Amino acid sequence: MTETAIGIAHVTKVYPTPFRRRVTVALHDLNLEIAPGEVYGLLGPNGSGKSTTLKIILGLISPTRGSVTIFGRDNSVVAARREIGFLPENAYFHKFLTGAETLRFHAKLSGLRGGETTARVKELLATVGLTGARDARLSTYSKGMLQRIGLAQALIHNPKLLVLDEPTAGVDPAGSRDIQDLIASLKNRGTTVLLSSHLLTQVQEVCDRIGILHRGRLLREGRLESLLGIENQTELVLENASPDLLDGLERQIASASARLIARRKPQTSLEQLFLKVTESIEE
């Protein structure tokens, strides 16, 4: 049997409401398996149970029923967290520490020592583009910089599993693109990534599989191609096609009793346009 990176079996989380008979069911019989090396996106509106799911995976709260495993180990065992890096939503760290001190603190908590810590701190500050701000206190960091230092602390011990709660919240499009690129490079290195996000375009770009949570229930789950693909339609994107060629194609389609639904020029996304414009000015 293949070992899963995250295994969630029949997890239910119930919050009692003080002084009332009513209870709030934050998660209802959630079952989920994420394979090693996979990038999984957890989608859902506010209050759908995304953060509760992440907190249960990390052992910050206990499920009312069900169990969670991390690479085959019960998640309540502290050793299971050696494999996890976590970036909380709107990450706040000790504001009185500098960027480098923050990473050293988290390196010590992760069991890194001396020279290994120094090298890793230097490498990660460069990776997230904060080498120039390494000795500035976090109280002077912008929201985007805080998010990047948060990402660096999550990666400090080179975890096999990265859990990101709204990783691009408050980050500008360029920073957001950097984070997406980083996730893609981590995936290439075999790191498993679980992320929750509201930004559907980003999730679509980086995730292999997604799950849609709503009111504590997993409504849809699967590979992006299978969820988004329309079985009986095919899309062709041509470059330098002459009007004659296109007319010929249309005629052939009509004669083969197929139907042409749309003929239009593909459009770039707003994000791509923004990045192109701002990058050209910077150059």
Place this chain on the structure above:
Amino acid sequence: MISSLRRVRAIASTTLIELARLRVFYVLVLFALVLIVSSTFLARISFQQELQVTKDISLGAINFFLSLLAIVATAQLLPRDIEDRVVYSVLAKPVPRFEYILGKFLGVVSLLALSLAAMSVLCLVVLHLREQSALHDVHQQVAQFAPDQLSSTLRAIHVAGVNRDLIGALVLVLAKSIILAAATLCISAFATSNIFTITAMAMVYLIGHLESIAREYWLQEHAAGWFARTFLAVVAFIFPDLQAFNISDEVIGGVPIPARLIVELLGLAVFYVVSYLLLAIAIFYQREL
């Protein structure tokens, strides 16, 4: 084991930096230092009285400010970390919750020890200088003293100056503040705001200082029944007798303090600190973050 100690040390040192950068810390320590220094300018009748008043004010100031610091500094540690979500990124690492609580506690203890050291050094230097000045004055007026009067005056100055019992009193002040810090951590492990913690600790402080009076009243002046005895025993078990750690009156009055008493009180402090910490850890393990 070694990696566990490293993690605890990392949390403790970060906590110490966090607390040392709080303005309240500087205000409290500065205020205590001003009190200690200003006590030397008060008018006195005799050398002995001069030293006693300096000692009285200094010990009182150190005792009060260290207790206040223990409660105020500890009360905000856990709620702030939870509110700022710092606790998430820390506990998502391979850090058991007991290491987190222990690290926070040791950070506060380091702060209290450093504050006590700063205030004690100033107190001892002031007392030493006053003692030397008094001895100098006595030696200059040696002709006015009868031989036995001279030796008794010198002895009185030594007793009122810096001595071993004063150090013992300072150690007990530290022990008392550490008990208060452990109790505060225990309450803040389940409290949702530091206002609640500080209010609850004000009650603990009050009960801790009054329980010995209540015990004396009920057990010695009245023949208390089993109910009163059980109630007092329960109170004494839950709340530490903080007044027992206050030996300033004896030290100022020159009453010798047996070393055994200090050892017994330190043992009692260890019992309360360990009990409160175990309780804090047990509560924090159950807490949903």
